[in-house]
Amino acid sequence: MVLEIRNIRKSFGALEVLKGVDLRVEQGDVAAILGPSGSGKTTLLRCINFLEAADSGTMTFDGETFSLDRMPRKDIARLRKRTAFVFQDYNLFRNKTALQNVSEGLVIARKMPRNQALDISRRALEKVGMAGREDHYPHQLSGGQQQRVAIARAIAAGPEIIFFDEPTSALDPELTGEVLAVMRQLAEEGMTMLVVTHEMSFARTVSNKVIFMENGVVVETSSSGAFFRDPQEERSRAFLRTVRAAEMG
Amino acid sequence: MINEHLAAILADSFWKILLPGLTVTIPLTVIAFSLAMVIAVTAALIQFARVKILRHLCRFYIWVFRGTPLLVQLFVVFYGMPRIGIVIEPFPAAVIVFSINEGAYCAEIIRAALESVPPGQLEAGYCVGMSYLQTMRRIILPQAMRTAFPSLSNSLIAMVKDTSLAANITVVEMFRAAELINARVYEPLALYIEVGLIYLMFSTVLTKLQSMGEKRLNVYTNREE
Ligand SMILES: Nc1ncnc2c1ncn2[C@@H]1O[C@H](COP(=O)(O)OP(=O)(O)O)[C@@H](O)[C@H]1O
Ligand SMILES: [Mg+2]
Numbered sequence: 109m110v111l112e113i114r115n116i117r118k119s120f121g122a123l124e125v126l127k128g129v130d131l132r133v134e135q136g137d138v139a140a141i142l143g144p145s146g147s148g149k150t151t152l153l154r155c156i157n158f159l160e161a162a163d164s165g166t167m168t169f170d171g172e173t174f175s176l177d178r179m180p181r182k183d184i185a186r187l188r189k190r191t192a193f194v195f196q197d198y199n200l201f202r203n204k205t206a207l208q209n210v211s212e213g214l215v216i217a218r219k220m221p222r223n224q225a226l227d228i229s230r231r232a233l234e235k236v237g238m239a240g241r242e243d244h245y246p247h248q249l250s251g252g253q254q255q256r257v258a259i260a261r262a263i264a265a266g267p268e269i270i271f272f273d274e275p276t277s278a279l280d281p282e283l284t285g286e287v288l289a290v291m292r293q294l295a296e297e298g299m300t301m302l303v304v305t306h307e308m309s310f311a312r313t314v315s316n317k318v319i320f321m322e323n324g325v326v327v328e329t330s331s332s333g334a335f336f337r338d339p340q341e342e343r344s345r346a347f348l349r350t351v352r353a354a355e356m357g
Numbered sequence: 358m359i360n361e362h363l364a365a366i367l368a369d370s371f372w373k374i375l376l377p378g379l380t381v382t383i384p385l386t387v388i389a390f391s392l393a394m395v396i397a398v399t400a401a402l403i404q405f406a407r408v409k410i411l412r413h414l415c416r417f418y419i420w421v422f423r424g425t426p427l428l429v430q431l432f433v434v435f436y437g438m439p440r441i442g443i444v445i446e447p448f449p450a451a452v453i454v455f456s457i458n459e460g461a462y463c464a465e466i467i468r469a470a471l472e473s474v475p476p477g478q479l480e481a482g483y484c485v486g487m488s489y490l491q492t493m494r495r496i497i498l499p500q501a502m503r504t505a506f507p508s509l510s511n512s513l514i515a516m517v518k519d520t521s522l523a524a525n526i527t528v529v530e531m532f533r534a535a536e537l538i539n540a541r542v543y544e545p546l547a548l549y550i551e552v553g554l555i556y557l558m559f560s561t562v563l564t565k566l567q568s569m570g571e572k573r574l575n576v577y578t579n580r581e582e
Contacts, residue, residue: 188484199478199481200481201481202478203496213485213487216491217485217486245576
């Protein structure tokens with residue numbers, strides 16, 4: 109599986125948010141999208157999963173190429189069943205228990221027999237360390253627990269790639285670790301992931317690829333080792349300097 | 358003050374008023390409110406999904422039925438329609454008017470509740486592969502109905518009382534029954550208070566049911582949200 113985006117553009121009114129972005133994610137990649145706030149990272153992920161309609165650009169997914177500005181609804185539905193999305197603010201279904209959050213898509217969208225769906229869902233919850241909380245509603249769970257349920261929901265259907273939009277940004281600092289640990293485990297198992305993140309340690313140690321964005325363009329794409337050791341662009345260096353200064357406190 | 362004669366009238370009339378309450382007021386309320394819910398959910402979903410043309414039709418319907426008195430609507434349907442050859446019996450006429458009128462109010466309640474569901478819920482539905490309709494049915498509408506529940510309950514309680522207006526189109530419900538008894542025995546103060554108390558009894562039961570219903574629904578919604 110290869111996901112390739114070419115020349116994606118998106119404006120909100122007069123504000124051009126994506127100014128021709130390219131990216132490529134290969135099977136087994138953990139690609140981190142870094143960049144200052146407002147640079148268009150969320151918009152990029154949302155366009156890739158059709159939560160926003162891009163103005164132009166193409167996507168190649170597993171050998172098939174699509175025009176992002178005129179996607180037939182059927183293709184959108186088909187592609188979404190092969191991907192998964194983890195939101196910054198979890199977006200668990202508030203009227204469903206943890207278990208139902210995971211099984212809902214399997215039963216309703218994929219028409220999987222209920223018992224099989226529940227088996228898979230229990231295993232997914234177990235994997236993210238949420239065994240025993242199956243019957244809790246989202247409001248009865250901490251942010252970190254909710255996000256882990258959201259990850260269970262994402263992996264349950266066996267996606268070929270998972271998109272993460274700042275999965276730990278809404279969490280209190282002491283809760284980010286449990287979510288990052290789950291993501292690290294997925295990475296080790298070979299899951300293909302495209303992750304917008306502000307967690308430099310995650311980008312440095314878990315991801316193999318860094319895509320640095322600023323002002324709606326990709327400034328630099330490198331292996332993560334190279335990006336942190338020897339960034340090629342002045343703007344990447346400036347970004348890393350501010351990040352490091354912030355980390356020093 | 359309350360002599361034996363009056364006490365006998367009240368005791369005798371209590372059942373004569375309660376009976377049409379059970380056989381007319383309650384069925385009228387239950388049938389009309391159920392139909393109102395169907396209309397309201399449909400009209401709310403059409404507006405929420407911004408369905409072309411139909412959506413304007415819904416706005417027009419809500420505008421007309423919220424903007425004119427219920428009593429006038431009853432009169433138009435029952436006394437007016439025969440002029441164009443449409444003759445409807447009193448009870449069905451009342452059912453029609455109450456359900457359409459109530460549907461207009463409840464449509465607004467449900468539409469507002471739908472709009473209060475965070476957009477992320479629909480997006481999450483999409484991202485697990487569900488369609489718009491699947492997500493509406495399984496995720497958005499149930500949450501909206503929970504939000505709307507207290508307001509809808511209030512509408513139901515208001516409707517029980519409003520059914521007394523059907524007396525004006527010759528439906529013998531509780532209030533009309535009290536009027537008829539009063540025409541014979543002329544004890545307006547006692548009889549109208551009595552019928553009022555029976556309405557109060559009905560409303561109290563519904564209020565009780567409402568709070569029980571809210572407790573059940575709270576299972577998945579904490580109040581702080
Ligand atoms: N739905 C929207 N309507 C208008 N402007 C938007 C919308 N979504 C994002 N933007 C704007 O697009 C820019 C990029 O936003 P975003 O993609 O969220 O950036 P990032 O995720 O990198 O912080 C910001 O200036 C933001 O205000
Ligand atoms: Mg963002």
